[in-house]
Structure formats: C-alpha cells, structure tokens
Amino acid sequence: MLFKKKETVEPVTLSFDDYLTTVINVYESIPSSVSLLKPKMEAIFSDSYDFSERNFSLPSGQKSYLCYLSGLINEELLDDNVIKPLLHREENIEVSDDFENILTLKSFQPVTTWENTVELILAGNVLLIVNGVKPVVLFLAEKNLRNVADPTTEYQVYGSKLGFIEDSRTNVGIVRQFIQDPRLKTKEYQLGKVSKTHASLVYLEQYVDVKTVETIDSYLKGFNQKHMLSLGQLSKYVSRHPNSIFPQASKTERPDHVAYALTQGKVVLFVDNSTFCLLAPITFMDMLETSEDHSFLVSWNLTFIRLVRLISLLFGSSLPALYVALVAFQPELIPTTLTINVAQSRAQIPLPATAEAFLMLFALDVLVEASIRLPSFVGQTIGIVGGLVIGTAAVEAGIVSNVMVIVIALTAVAIFTLPNWEFVSSWRIVRYAFVLSAASFGLYGLVLAIGFLCLHLAKLDSLGRSYLYPLTPFDGKELKNFFKPQR
Secondary structure, three states, rough: OOOOOOOOOOOOOHHHHHHHHHHHOOOOOOOOHHHHHHHHHHOOOOOOOOOOEEEEEEOOOOOOEEEEOOOEEEEHHHHHHHHHHHHHOOOOOHHHHHHOOOOOOOOOEEEEOOOHHHHHHHHHOOEEEOOOOOOOOOOEEOOOOEEEOOOOOOOOOOOOOOOOOOOHHHHHHHHHHOOOOOOOEEEEEEEEOOOOOOEEEEOOOOOOOHHHHHHHHHHOOOOOOOOOHHHHHHHHHHOOOOOOOOOOOEEEOOHHHHHHHHHHHHHHHHEEOOOEEEEEEEEOOHHHOOHHHOOOOOHOOOOOOOHHHHHHHHHHHHHHHHHHHHHHOOOOOOOOHHHHHHHHHHOOOOOOHHHHHHHHHHHHHHHHHHHHHHHHHHHHHHHHHHHHHHHHHHHHHOOOHHHHHHHHHHHHHHOOOOOOOOHHHHHHHHHHHHHHHHHHHHHHHHHHHHHHHHHHHHOEEOOEOOOOOOOOOOOOHHHHHOOOHHH
C-alpha cells in the first residue's frame, strides 16, 4: 500500500506492585544488613535527586543507614530525635524494641513488606536500619501546608472568614470546630493505585441517611483507577449520571457551609491537595441557597433573596431564546410600540436574530472566561471594559441591535445571582440549547425545550434523592421552609 497506517505501540503502564517486582524481589524478606538493604533502596529510587541517604557508625561500631525523600520530612527533628540519640548510644542495639529507649519520637514501627516500606517512604517517613537489627520506619512526615486563610472564590458578607486548605485531615479538624458533637463521624480512604491520595468521608450520625453513607463508602472502597488528582474526578465517579450537564454534587471551600450541609443530612468528601470539598446528595433547591442566608435578622429578606435568585435563573436562561422566538417568529405578540422600536433598531442589522443572539452569547462567555483566567488585578477591568467596548462598538458598527445588547446584559447579570459557579455553568449551556430550539420552532420550540429540561431534571437524582425535591416528590412543608424557614 502507498499509505500504510503506522502501527503505534502504547507504553505499558505497570501497577505499583508490578513495578516493584521489576526492580527487586518483593518475595524476599527485608534484610537486616546495611550492605544488603542499601543497594535495593537505591535501585527502587534511582534517578530521583530528592532521595537522600545518610550513613554513620554508632559508638559501639554498628553501621547505620537512613534513607528518605528530602522535602517531605522535618530534617531538624531527624537530627535531634534520631541521629543525636543514636550517636550517644554506647551499647549494642540488639532488637528493634531497643529504639523505644533511644529515640525521642512519637512513633515508629518495624517494616513488614517491601510494598508497605516503599509506601511509607513515599508518604514522607524515614527508613532506619542498624546492622543486625530489623529495619524500622520513623514517622517524621511533614507536609508543606499553608496557613488557614479566607475563602478566595466564595465571597460572603455575614458568614465565617475561614477557608479550607489542601490537607484533608486539617480540614476535618476545622469542621470539628463548628460541630463539636461525637455524632460527627469520619472515615478515611486511599484513592488511586499510583497517586495514593488521602480522602476523608464526614457525616453527622442520626442526621444522614444510612443508605447514603453505605453507597458512598462502597464507591470509595471500589475505586480502582490509577490516579486521583482532582475533586472533579471524584465527583464524576460518585455521580450516577455523569453525562448530565447538571452537577449531582456541590463544591465549597467554606467550613460554615459544610457545617450547615451536615445538619441537613449530607455527606462531605475531602481530598488531599484540594481546598474544596464535595457535598452530596444535593437538589435543585440546594443550588439556590447558601449558609449565610440564615444570617438575615429579618426572615422576609431571605424569602426575597431566594425569590430573586429563582426569577433571575428563569430570566438568565430563557431571555435570549425568548427574544429570538418573538422577533423571528411571533412579532405580533410584542406590544405595538415596542415592536416599532425593535424594528427600527434592527433595520440596518445584516444578521438574523438567531445569529445575533449566538454571537453575543459567545462574546459574553469569552469575556467571562477571560476575566477568570487573567490575573486578579486585570481580570475585573478586562471584564467591564471589554463588555462596554465590544457592546458599544457592535451597536455602532451595525452588527447587533440595542435591544440585543440589553437582553444579553440582563442575562449576564441575572445568571450570576446564583451562588454556585458550576450550576451557573450548566445554565450557560442550557441558554444555547434554548436559543437553538427557539430558532427552529419559535415559541413552540422554546416551550418544548423547557419541557424536555423539566423531564430531565425530574428523572435526575443525586445518590438516590430526587433532584427536584421538594417539588417531586412534592413536600409542601419543605417547600415552604425553603422560602421561609421555621424558627
């Protein structure tokens, strides 16, 4: 053949245990001799500049060997609590239990298997061997953590100014500051065969549905992927409908929001290396509320705010499609005076209403993404100035009408009244579907699209809870409590 398809050989990715078998014989017992153990550790951690080794002899003449990954341990503690006490030991060390009377450490343990030994070193601990004595692992891990600070993405007026950090264990401790109750239960997991990321499951006993905890627990115990590097990856894994555009779990970096969610019977998932956590199960109504809503002294303020969010959601998702349907298909439904004004503003516009709407919606989303990705000191400026310049220039150039600019501006402001950013992103996609349906069949198409959306939401669930609860199944008391919570 003239053009023969080139065969590609995909690289073979071994599991952690399989890789070790290619370097050492994992079925052999771990030696108690420095001369035998040292070359094996050097082979396992070859081509790793951060792999550190220290060799020294005790006053009794016994050779000693330490190895660890620099940057993951506290080397000052290693010198003060391990090396100095060993160098002052004049008698021979016979068994590993002798270390209890020598080392001033909180804990250490004898090694058992090669896999466990390597895992503990990768976690930031130290392997110590003295000739003739079974090696031990010293727990000196020290994570590089930042101090607890304000939440950076979820701004609040009345709520707590405390935010989570990238360590799941620390985040669980922060939650315990808000809920000091023995019913606050925690479970831990290690996710990813390669990444071995620590995860924590937190729930409030007697508030949460036992089936929800059992479902999440089975999901996490059955996690068989190689890597767990982001919270979004975990969210897709525990979602029963990963192809839906609507999130079935909520993310937050605010402890007060987590504490409120726990009292509502939700479970919380923390993952190392993420300042956010997952809340589940969630409903449509959960996406319209925040924990600081209950900080209002006047309950009617809460009712008003939630009504504004709900109405803004309707306007922000359907207004561009309604404009297209009325202008392109049913202009007779527009009041006469307004019809004349719209016709005059579109008299010199070369684009049909559908193309005009798609163009402005795309320009809006580009501006939003640009303002997010740019540095904070220029992002807000670009968003405001870019919107003004593009909108004004587009009208003056005769590309879009004044009415279209007003519609898009109202749409942009309305949709961002929702407190959950991922929920906002879902409705940004829905806007395009609504406009496309309205462009095809007019108002009938828009109503049809809204009907299909309602069917999808009614079918959707989050860990067994209906997404539209308390609308389906209908719970009048809970619905009333959403708009005007009881004291």
